[in-house]
Amino acid sequence: MKIQANHSGTRSIEISEKHFKTIEKYSLLDNLVDSNGIIDEPVLDKLKFNVRSMLESETMKDNDLLDLCLDVIYNNNMKAFGLQQLVEAYKQWKAAQPAADDNDPQNVTD
Template sequence: MMKIQANHSGTRSIEVTEKHLQTIDKYALLRYLIDSNGIIDETVLDKLKFNVRSMLESETGNDKDLLDLCLDVIYNNNMKAFGLHQLVLLYVKWKGEHANQDEVDPQEVSD
């Protein structure tokens, strides 16, 4: 379990699990979310909430993991634009670590 800082002063945090990050990856929730200016503000957070809400209302939204992600992280009372920025940074770090684990060493295959 990891914690992300939810505000600038550091007085609020949100717990994020491995399962939450896997769900973000599974549904590509952060892909194309941020505009070309790279700024994460409240409108970007609202866009994410609208996207997830429409997924939950559709047939594909019957996933308990997606619902858990919403309740625990995205719709958390502490989630603001700063927290979403921290979540994006955590996801990028997590994705990079898992991409390295998925690569196969060519020497191991030839042995």
């Protein structure tokens, strides 16, 4: 899937299924946007700082997260408009995912 990265539509960023799964795994977009719902450059900076902190952690050795950073979050084309498009694309992707089956042993928590 491609997201539009700027208002004029001259720049785009390719988002893969793996990117969406990594966003979901780390809940990167949860509580990112304030209650006003506005996505601006400080929100993008907040995401970058959060991810950088995760990557700098000695316990964090996830190549998928690193790929997400290189391909999407720190992409030269990523601006606040692109992040807004990413959030919308993620919502659409998430809605299209099958609901978790309560009988699935992988989804059971103790």
